[in-house]
Amino acid sequence: MSCSASTKCLLVFFNAIFLLIGLVMFAVGLTVHLNAEFSQKAFSSFVDKLDEAAKEAGKSVDTSDFNIAEVVGSITIVLIVLGLVIAIVAFLGITGATCCVKHVLIVYLVITLVLFLAQLIMLLIFVIDRSVYDDAVKPALKDTIQEEFTGFEGNDAPSLIWNALMIELKCCGVDSYSDFTGAKKWTDGTKYITPRACCKKVDTATGDACATFAGASDINNNWKTGCYEKLYDYVVSDAVVIGAAAGVLGFQLLLLILTIVILKTAAAVEPEF
Structure with a gap:
């Protein structure tokens, strides 16, 4: 040949x-x-x-x-x-x-x-229609919150990653704070509407009011900003x-x-x- x-x-x-x-x-x-x-x-x-x-x-x-x-x-x-x-x-x-x-x-x-x-x-x-891919990925990410997330002081891998991600990218959950509603292992869910990591400023001076049902707002919390889009824009x-x-x-x-x-x-x- x-x-x-x-x-x-x-x-x-x-x-x-x-x-x-x-x-x-x-x-x-x-x-x-x-x-x-x-x-x-x-x-x-x-x-x-x-x-x-x-x-x-x-x-x-x-x-x-x-x-x-x-x-x-x-x-x-x-x-x-x-x-x-x-x-x-x-x-x-x-x-x-x-x-x-x-x-x-x-x-x-x-x-x-x-x-x-x-x-x-x-x-x-x-x-x-990019939503075809989003609809396949988002449920899996939300499942890690619902099934594994334990809170701000959790030392398991899913909790550590979600907390670090929310603090670094200034976001909350996959789409918003509502992704944490009913999370099985998040015991603070009865006191807080969002995890502490969703607060815009996380320190001893501001306390935890930014994450409570009564204190959370657009001013002190990233509760309505999803991490999925933030991470997507950050990486690619x-x-x-x-x-x-x-x-x-x-x-x-x-x-x-x-x-x-x-x-x-x-x-x-x-x-x-």
């Missing part, structure tokens, strides 16, 4: 980039999943913010048993699997182009096409998501075109191919 040298080099080069990305994702996911000490160091500043806020409020929060691996465990599994898939597909592309193996290139073409179409559909859904935005996805799709489209060109060139040179 004969291949166009320039087209082959381009396909190998671009797949080498994807191979590197896949291996990095796999290595990072595996390291975080297996190395608890590495995970703790990576998120130490996150926990420190909660410690500082608790001290200002005259409270003591025990974060010694906090294990971020318990929280991001499922994320690391996704990262490991995704990285492995990307690396394998890229390796197929490199092998098929380098050795000019027809069947390997066809398998690579089919897999890349399927991934391209799946991502295109996901992007179109996101552009047309619609423009970034759409731009990044369009870039990846464009890159994959180029890979598809290069693969088809190689296959057609080879077929023209060798009719029995």
